[in-house]
Amino acid sequence: MDHCATCYVRNRAICSALEVDEVTALGRIGRHHRLVPGQTLIWEGEDSMLVANVIDGVLKLSTSLSDGREQIVGVVYPSDFIGRPFGTRVQHNVTALTDAHVCTFSSSDFERFAREHPELEHKLLERTLGELDRTRRWLLLLGRMTASEKLANFLLDMSERLTPGGSCGNSPADGFDLPFGRQQIADILGLTIETVSRRLNDFKAQKIIAVPSRRRIEILDRTALSDIAANATL
Amino acid sequence: MDHCATCYVRNRAICSALEVDEVTALGRIGRHHRLVPGQTLIWEGEDSMLVANVIDGVLKLSTSLSDGREQIVGVVYPSDFIGRPFGTRVQHNVTALTDAHVCTFSSSDFERFAREHPELEHKLLERTLGELDRTRRWLLLLGRMTASEKLANFLLDMSERLTPGGSCGNSPADGFDLPFGRQQIADILGLTIETVSRRLNDFKAQKIIAVPSRRRIEILDRTALSDIAANATL
DNA sequence: CGAGAACTTGATATGCCTCAACTTGCGTGG
DNA sequence: CCACGCAAGTTGAGGCATATCAAGTTCTCG
Numbered sequence: 001m002d003h004c005a006t007c008y009v010r011n012r013a014i015c016s017a018l019e020v021d022e023v024t025a026l027g028r029i030g031r032h033h034r035l036v037p038g039q040t041l042i043w044e045g046e047d048s049m050l051v052a053n054v055i056d057g058v059l060k061l062s063t064s065l066s067d068g069r070e071q072i073v074g075v076v077y078p079s080d081f082i083g084r085p086f087g088t089r090v091q092h093n094v095t096a097l098t099d100a101h102v103c104t105f106s107s108s109d110f111e112r113f114a115r116e117h118p119e120l121e122h123k124l125l126e127r128t129l130g131e132l133d134r135t136r137r138w139l140l141l142l143g144r145m146t147a148s149e150k151l152a153n154f155l156l157d158m159s160e161r162l163t164p165g166g167s168c169g170n171s172p173a174d175g176f177d178l179p180f181g182r183q184q185i186a187d188i189l190g191l192t193i194e195t196v197s198r199r200l201n202d203f204k205a206q207k208i209i210a211v212p213s214r215r216r217i218e219i220l221d222r223t224a225l226s227d228i229a230a231n232a233t234l
Numbered sequence: 235m236d237h238c239a240t241c242y243v244r245n246r247a248i249c250s251a252l253e254v255d256e257v258t259a260l261g262r263i264g265r266h267h268r269l270v271p272g273q274t275l276i277w278e279g280e281d282s283m284l285v286a287n288v289i290d291g292v293l294k295l296s297t298s299l300s301d302g303r304e305q306i307v308g309v310v311y312p313s314d315f316i317g318r319p320f321g322t323r324v325q326h327n328v329t330a331l332t333d334a335h336v337c338t339f340s341s342s343d344f345e346r347f348a349r350e351h352p353e354l355e356h357k358l359l360e361r362t363l364g365e366l367d368r369t370r371r372w373l374l375l376l377g378r379m380t381a382s383e384k385l386a387n388f389l390l391d392m393s394e395r396l397t398p399g400g401s402c403g404n405s406p407a408d409g410f411d412l413p414f415g416r417q418q419i420a421d422i423l424g425l426t427i428e429t430v431s432r433r434l435n436d437f438k439a440q441k442i443i444a445v446p447s448r449r450r451i452e453i454l455d456r457t458a459l460s461d462i463a464a465n466a467t468l
Numbered sequence: 469c470g471a472g473a474a475c476t477t478g479a480t481a482t483g484c485c486t487c488a489a490c491t492t493g494c495g496t497g498g
Numbered sequence: 499c500c501a502c503g504c505a506a507g508t509t510g511a512g513g514c515a516t517a518t519c520a521a522g523t524t525c526t527c528g
Contacts, residue, residue, distance in 0.1 A: 063374050065465040071377040073370040084367065086360050091367050118352035125359045126320050132362060133318065133325050135369045136307040140297050142376035143305040143424025147484070182507060190377025192485055197508055214493075214507075230300070381516070416475060426517055431476055448475075448525070 003032055003103075012079035013053045014127060017119040026120075029109040035059075035096035041104075042083065042094040049090070049107035051083030057100025058179040061092045062187065072188045074135065077161065081127055085111050097179045142190045150189040151199050152229035155209065159219055175210075175218035237266055237337075246313035247287045248361060251353040260354075263343040269293075269330035275338075276317065276328040283324070283341030285317030291334025292413040295326045296421065306422045308369065311395065315361055319345050331413045376424045379465075384423040385433050386463035389443065393453055409444075409452035 004010065004027040015023055035041060035057065042050055044063060054076050061074035061082075073092055076082055084090050085107055105113075114121050141150055162176035178185070186193045203209045208225050210218040219225060238244065238261040249257055269275060269291065276284055278297060288310050295308035307326055310316055318324050319341055339347075348355050375384055396410035412419070420427045437443045442459050444452040453459060 061370070063371070065374070065378060067465055069378040069465070071374040073373045084363060086363060087367070091370060115356065118355065121352065121356055121359055122349070125355055125362065128359065128362045128366060129318060129321060132366045132369060133321070135366060135373065136295070136325060137297070139307045139369065139372060139376060140299070140305040142373060144299060144303040193507075194486085194509085195484060198484095201508080427475080428477085428518085429516060432516095435476080 003027070007055060007103075009053065009055055009079035013055075014081055014120055014123040015053065017123040018117065022117060026105075026113060029113060030103045030105050033102050033104055035100040035102065037096055037098055040093055040095045041102065042090050044090060044093045047089050049083075050104050051081070051085050051107050051110045052102040052104040054078050054080045054082060055101040055103055057096060057098045057102075059094055059096050059100060059102075060184065061094055063092045070187050071190065072184065074131070075188070081124060083107065085114065085124075097184070147189075147191055147195050147199050148202070148228055150191065151185075151196065151203070152225050154185065154189055155203075155217060155219065156222075156225060156229055158217070174220075174222065175212075175216060178215045178217060181215075237261070241289060241337075243287065243289055243313035248315055248354055248357040249287065251357040252351065256351060260339075260347055263347060264337045264339050267336050267338055269334040269336065271330055271332055274327055274329045275336065276324050278324060278327045281323050283317075284338050285315070285319050285341050285344050286336040286338040288312050288314045288316060289335040289337055291330060291332045291336075293328055293330050293334055293336075294418065295328055297326045304421050305424065306418065308365070309422070315358060317341065319348065319358075331418070381423075381425055381429050381433050382436070382462055383465060384425065385419075385430065385437070386459050388419065388423055389437075389451060389453065390456075390459060390463055392451070408454075408456065409446075409450060412449045412451060415449070 004015070004023045007013075007015070010016065010023075015026060018026060030053075032055075033041070033052075041052065041059070056078050059076045059082065060072050061076065062070055062072045064070040075097075076094075082094055082102065114124065141153055145153070158178060159174065159176055162178075163174070180188070182193045182196050185191075186196045189196065200209070200211065203225075204211055206221075206224070208219070208221045208228075210220055212218065238249070238257045241247075241249070244250065244257075249260065252260060264287075266289075267275070267286075275286065275293070290312050293310045293316065294306050295310065296304055296306045298304040309331075310328075316328055316336065348358065375387055379387070392412060393408065393410055396412075397408070414422070416427045416430050419425075420430045423430070434443075434445065437459070438445055440455075440458070442453070442455045442462075444454055446452065
């Protein structure tokens with residue numbers, strides 16, 4: 001695999017810790033994969049052990065109870081790292097939500113390489129610490145927020161992540177396309193699809209957002225949305 | 235500080251990655267602290283930046299909303315690591331639940347030391363990855379479980395962590411003392427104190443547990459408890 | 469022994485879930 | 499190009515689990 005030289009996320013992924021020749025060496029143990037929406041890369045409980053970098057697309061991490069209740073426990077974007085090195089067992093499914101490109105490694109190969117490249121491990125550590133922070137904030141959301149607060153926070157979060165240029169304020173086109181359907185939003189927020197639909201329509205009725213198509217959200221009144229989410233901000 | 239040589243958690247904390255002389259060097263930049271229950275070591279949002287190892291005791295990590303709703307986002311035990319190195323800002327309070335001993339470092343000192351000792355960073359990475367896994371499982375609990383399921387899982391989790399010898403099965407004294415009051419259990423599980431009390435009494439009535447004193451729990455029927463928690467296990 | 473905190477218990481309220489029908493959007497094939 | 503059919507999303511009615519509010523009770527510690 002010699003894609004590395006032209007890799008989109010080369011400067012943001014953990015690979016950015018490496019020198020050119022080291023990237024080449026890492027590239028040699030990696031494999032490029034293309035995923036279609038709904039395709040699962042890693043299954044909960046399996047110990048095959050694969051890790052990967054996301055090059056393009058959005059994937060979800062999810063776990064579920066035996067009766068079918070599901071919770072999305074993470075969402076990964078381009079340049080994010082997937083998998084559980086230095087562990088025995090994956091704790092969740094990893095499934096593509098959009099068309100996606102990933103760069104996979106066998107865990108053992110990756111682990112060996114990482115241990116020889118402390119800079120890489122350091123980058124991974126920083127990333128993991130950040131992910132832990134974000135996951136802990138999510139605990140507050142799931143444990144203590146109402147449906148409206150959950151949705152407001154979710155929309156603000158999405159607007160940050162998905163707005164390309166980073167247009168802040170109440171600029172004319174403060175909108176984005178969600179990579180999720182309603183059920184997936186529900187699975188992220190610990191709600192039912194019906195509640196998501198209802199609260200979203202409340203926001204629409206209050207002219208806080210517009211929903212021109214199923215997956216598109218436009219934020220009309222960011223202040224109002226922040227106010228609803230605000231309790232969270234501390 | 236020359237406690238390191240006799241430190242209780244010396245072989246389990248991240249220090250275990252280091253050689254004797256390295257531990258000594260780390261010890262020189264650390265300070266020993268004693269905390270009493272309720273004492274807060276780190277405040278949410280502050281950027282003073284302190285990191286620490288827990289030597290003894292139990293501490294909680296918590297965040298709260300402006301109107302007082304609180305969520306415990308983590309619980310740390312002896313040998314666990316506290317704080318957010320390589321970041322700008324702490325996202326939660328760190329408060330002692332019991333008398334506690336911690337070994338603190340200024341973030342910058344610790345970061346400098348860590349970057350010079352890849353083995354230490356590696357241990358920290360493993361720890362952080364494990365913590366992330368556990369936190370993600372907690373998302374499932376908060377987002378998708380009923381109060382009884384939450385409590386059953388909580389009790390089983392506690393019994394694992396707090397049982398000294400690791401007595402499994404239905405041995406005669408399958409009990410432990412919680413380091414939490416009812417309100418804190420509620421704040422861990424995203425419930426109210428009243429619901430915790432009621433469900434706990436249900437378990438008592440069903441002879442699944444006994445509660446000889448406020449903080450003591452004895453598991454009488456581990457199978458039943460597992461069944462209630464079971465949906466989670468997948 | 470007294471006072472306060474911690475916890476329990478009860479009555480009521482409510483936000484979210486459940487179940488069910490309906491609508492909309494969208495791709496496919498006639 | 500339209501019409502069909504299915505998947506996705508919306509809307510409504512009603513129920514239920516948990517929250518809320520308000521007393522009680524039991525520990526605990528000076």
